[in-house]
Structure formats: structure tokens, C-alpha cells
Amino acid sequence: MTVLDTGSIAPDFTLPRDGGGDITLSALRGKPVVLYFYPKDDTSGCTQEAIEFSGLKPQFEALGATVIGMSPDAVKKHDKFKTKHDLKVDLVADEDRKIIEAYGLWVEKSMYGRKYMGVERTTFLIDASGKIARVWNKVKVSGHAAEVLEATRALKS
Template sequence: MIPVPRYSCVIEDCTQESKKGIPMTILEIGNTPPDFTLPKDGGGAITLSALRGGPVVLYFYPKDDTSGCTQEAIEFSGLKTEFEKLGAKVIGMSPDPVKKHDKFIAKHDLKIALVADEDKKIVDAYGLWVEKSMYGRKYMGVERTTILIGADGKIAKIWNKVKVPGHAAEVLQETKALIA
């Protein structure tokens, strides 16, 4: 068995430095998002650049098995067949480890791929490891964001600070429009 790298990240068109001191891409339509290779649920790894040739829905979420993250994963899973008909891959990314992803998938019968960015280097490179606040307490966390990447590897649409209900259906509509 070939060992899978824990992570790797190739940053193109960098214009800022992240909080962790690594180059960070400004996420804008038309830009190439940072490439990565990350371990995925069930074993193996996913490399973003290897998915070129078809649309990719890359969604970032804070944590497995919390209410909003569970609802989002279930909604994307429910539409997986529709995304596949369009040649699109759906990938969820959080800082949770692969073992936690595996349990999350089994518990909720999820059908989508989940990648683990345990050291948060990729979410940071995307500028999505941000300061948050809840009940007056400040902490660092993942900003719920979805990026639709075209077959050419360029960002076609970005949803920041996603509100979960109905979001997966909206992303599906934009994916249909992208390939039309």
C-alpha cells in the first residue's frame, strides 16, 4: 500500500499571508483555488487538481455531527445522484480526523466524500480559518463556505457564511447553470 501524505497544498496567485503565516489565496471568481491532497473517509486521499474535467463542489464546514453540519451533509448526500448526472463531485472538508468522518458517514448514511484537514493548513490557505464569536466568547473556527469549481479548475461561484437550509439545492442549480 502506498502511504498517503497527511496533506499538501500548492498555492497559486497568492496575495496575502494567513494567520498561520502561510500563503493564502484570495477566493474570487475566476481564480484557481489552492490545490491539496488530503486523506478521505474510508481511506485513500483526494487531490483537488486530479478532479479537473468536471465541476467540483467543495464545501467547508466546522465539525462533524453538529446540527448544521449534519443537515448540510445530509442535504448534499440526498442530491448526490443529481450532482453525478452533471459530472460533479461533492467534497466536504473539516478539521475533523478521518476516523470521525467515518463514524459521521456511518451514523447518517452519508453518500459524499469527506476530507480531513486536521492541522487546518488548507482551510487557512483558503482564508476560512477565522475568528468567530458565540455568547461573547471569541474562538477560531471554520467559516462555513461552499466553492463551485468549474471543469477548468477555476472558481465559478462562492457562497460565504452559508445558511444551511436549502443550500445544497441552490448549489445544484448553479452547477446545472455552469454546465449549460
């Protein structure tokens, strides 16, 4: 399993995004990118995380940063999720999980004694050169977006 850490080059991707079109990570070089991975659209934790990042989008933009959420859900599901909760962040669909696996986040999880494979909620702050500046593993959602914003601010100083 790949373990990406601070200083690693973030694996590039081109994936379909909500609302149509694609997002290519390397096309965003020259400015910071917040790339957060989440398990599933429209579940409580994922919804809260997306709402918190959406609420702070103007502050991220003021720092020149792009915020991208990624899950294995289809684009159509992202579109519904985005509309339902008035989300402002970009959502990309990694349906075959190739990128999620490249980031080492398709892992065995356990709930109520049942084991299954799923996405480990993780956020990467990628600097302007495409290197990983910070990693948050096994994210606890509440207040997370604000913490990422502070780290993004520190990146700029």
C-alpha cells in the same frame, strides 16, 4: 488572509478521506467540483448540510460533479459521522488546517460573547478548468445544497 473569489484558481490539495485513501483536487480537473467547508462533524448544521448534499448526490453526479466536504476533523471522526447519518458525499480531513487557511476560512468567530477560531461555513463551485465559478460565504444550511445544484446545472449550460 487570502480571499478567493470567482475566477481564482482553486488551491490544490491532497488530503486523507473517509474510508481510506486520499483525494487530490487537481486529479478531478475536467469536471466540476463542489467543495464545501464546514466546522465540525455531527453538529446540527453540519449534519443537515451533509444530509442535504448526500440527498442530491445523484443529481450532482448526473452533471459530472463531485461533492467534497472538508473540516478539520480526523478521518476516523468522518467515518463515524458518515456511517451514523448514511452520508454519500466524500469527506476529507484537514487536521492541520493548511487548506482551510489557504482558502481563507480559518477565522475568528464569536458565540455567547466568547471569541474563538473556527471554520467559516463556505462552499466553492469549481469549474472543469480548476477555477472558482461561484462562492457562497457564511452559508445558511437550509436549501443551500439545492442552490449549489442549480449553479452547477447553470455551469454546464
